Amino acid sequence: MLQLEGIDAGYAGTQVLWDVALEAKQGAMTVIVGPNGAGKSTVLKVINGLLRPTRGKVLFQGNDITRRPAHERTEAGISSCPEGRRLFPQLTVEANLRLGAYAKRARGSADETLEYVYRLFPRLRERAHLKTIRLSGGEQQMVGIGRALMAKPLLLILDEPSLGLAPKTVSEIFQKVRELREGGLTLLLVEQNAYQALRIADFGYVMQEGRIVNAGPPDRLLDLEDLRKAYFAIP
Ligand SMILES: Nc1ncnc2c1ncn2[C@@H]1O[C@H](COP(=O)(O)OP(=O)(O)OP(=O)(O)O)[C@@H](O)[C@H]1O
Numbered sequence: 001m002l003q004l005e006g007i008d009a010g011y012a013g014t015q016v017l018w019d020v021a022l023e024a025k026q027g028a029m030t031v032i033v034g035p036n037g038a039g040k041s042t043v044l045k046v047i048n049g050l051l052r053p054t055r056g057k058v059l060f061q062g063n064d065i066t067r068r069p070a071h072e073r074t075e076a077g078i079s080s081c082p083e084g085r086r087l088f089p090q091l092t093v094e095a096n097l098r099l100g101a102y103a104k105r106a107r108g109s110a111d112e113t114l115e116y117v118y119r120l121f122p123r124l125r126e127r128a129h130l131k132t133i134r135l136s137g138g139e140q141q142m143v144g145i146g147r148a149l150m151a152k153p154l155l156l157i158l159d160e161p162s163l164g165l166a167p168k169t170v171s172e173i174f175q176k177v178r179e180l181r182e183g184g185l186t187l188l189l190v191e192q193n194a195y196q197a198l199r200i201a202d203f204g205y206v207m208q209e210g211r212i213v214n215a216g217p218p219d220r221l222l223d224l225e226d227l228r229k230a231y232f233a234i235p
């Protein structure tokens with residue numbers, strides 16, 4: 001569904017990504033793991049259209065979208081929940097969710113999609129009219145994911161959904177992500193929490209210092225000695 005080919009990219013003349021190639025297959029959950037500063041979020045910006053690569057191609061459903069602006073990618077069905085969620089804390093949960101439905105592809109069916117999000121996250125229905133700032137970190141993460149779902153994505157991208165959450169909440173969020181995958185959605189997940197992310201993935205990539213240094217089925221990656229060493233979370 002999504003392919004990156006030979007991507008170089010950076011910020012203000014400093015190169016951060018080096019020859020990055022990866023694929024997110026239709027109906028699968030693909031995970032990118034890697035330490036702090038490896039370039040994971042930068043890869044997502046190249047996919048979303050927030051950062052123009054200096055070399056390489058981004059293909060979505062066979063179309064070259066490398067030069068397409070971000071809003072056209074949303075219309076094409078790419079939707080993300082960014083790192084740190086970027087919610088409007090003073091707006092209600094429902095207002096934040098509805099903001100996700102601004103794309104033409106989603107506007108007409110916003111009410112039905114909202115109902116779908118509330119069924120997935122019943123706690124958000126209970127808190128629909130509260131200011132988002134009053135929610136727990138886990139609930140705010142649910143709002144972030146819910147808002148991305150409001151765009152009716154074909155490909156849902158999540159940047160570190162487990163960041164800063166308690167272990168029990170992380171399991172809950174990962175369970176929901178798994179449900180989305182079981183419902184047939186294509187997912188691309190970025191995580192520092194390599195162990196848990198790989199356990200629910202269909203395919204994994206390992207990034208280090210701006211490059212893909214390993215790729216394969218999660219079982220194989222979880223067995224790699226250096227990956228175990230790099231991530232204390234792997235027992
Ligand atoms: N807006 C920016 N301007 C300049 N440099 C940036 C910018 N964003 C990221 N970088 C640099 O690019 C490199 C990769 O950062 P990136 O955010 O992609 O890493 P990451 O893998 O997502 O890390 P983390 O797990 O901490 O979120 C880092 O060296 C970072 O300092």
Ligand SMILES: [Mg+2]
Nearest residue numbers: 040041042083
């Ligand atoms: Mg990041």
